Structure formats: C-alpha cells, structure tokens
Amino acid sequence: MRFVALLFAVLCFGFSIHSSAANASIYDSNVIQQLQLSAAQKQEMQKVVSESRIRRNRIFRKHGIDPDAKPDMSLLQRASSELMANADRERDAVKKILNAQQLQVYDAVMKETRERVMASF
Numbered sequence: 640m641r642f643v644a645l646l647f648a649v650l651c652f653g654f655s656i657h658s659s660a661a662n663a664s665i666y667d668s669n670v671i672q673q674l675q676l677s678a679a680q681k682q683e684m685q686k687v688v689s690e691s692r693i694r695r696n697r698i699f700r701k702h703g704i705d706p707d708a709k710p711d712m713s714l715l716q717r718a719s720s721e722l723m724a725n726a727d728r729e730r731d732a733v734k735k736i737l738n739a740q741q742l743q744v745y746d747a748v749m750k751e752t753r754e755r756v757m758a759s760f
Contacts, residue, residue: 664706665759666695668752674741683736691729698722710759 671684699706702718715722737745 665710665756666706666752667692668748670745670748673748674737674744676741680736680741684733687729687732687736691725691732694725694728695722698725710756712760 671681671688674680674684676684696706698704698718698721701721702714704711704714704718733745734742
C-alpha cells in the first residue's frame with residue numbers, strides 16, 4: 640500500500656505543461672492537454688502544475704533522483720513523505736479548479752502514468 644501511495648505522490652502532480660516528449664520524464668503526464676479546460680482553468684492549472692513540478696524537482700535533486708533515469712525505488716522511498724506532501728498540496732489545488740467530470744479524466748490520466756512508472760521497475 641505504501642508503494643502505491645508513493646507512486647501516487649510522485650506522479651500525481653508531475654504532469655507536464657508542455658506536450659514535448661523531449662522535455663517530459665517518465666513521471667510526467669500530458670493531463671492539461673487531455674482536459675477540456677476553459678481559458679481561465681488552463682491558466683490556473685498551468686500555474687499549479689508549474690509550481691508543483693518545481694517542488695517535485697527540488698525534492699528529486701535533494702534525494703539524488705534523476706527524473707530522466709529509470710525509477711529507483713529505494714530513492715523514491717526515501718523521498719516519499721516529501722513527495723506525498725507535494726502531491727496532497729497540488730491535489731487540493733486541482734480540485735478547486737476542475738469540475739467533477741474533469742477530475743475523473745485527471746484521475747484516469749494519473750492512473751495511466753502510475754502504471755507506466757510501475758511497469759518500468
């Protein structure tokens with residue numbers, strides 16, 4: 640269960656603002672592009688995503704996690720509490736922006752991303 644929570648924390652809020660695969664790591668999703676957002680929602684989501692991604696990358700650097708390398712479970716476990724706090728913070732912000740249907744799409748995209756990361760171990 641802790642493993643699933645950890646992956647959720649790592650992934651949930653590491654989605655990419657840009658669709659460029661060259662800039663994205665395995666932890667990123669293209670969730671913004673998959674949601675039908677109003678202009679105002681898109682602007683708010685981009686801000687939330689950017690701030691969360693900055694925090695996530697800071698946590699990764701602190702724990703020696705290379706976002707472009709194959710996931711290292713031991714390093715992710717060491718960073719788990721900080722990553723989960725970041726995930727919780729962003730999830731709270733996302734819930735305030737998205738409607739119920741958009742939140743379902745968001746959850747589905749995050750699930751796909753978690754499965755992709757889990758498959759890479």
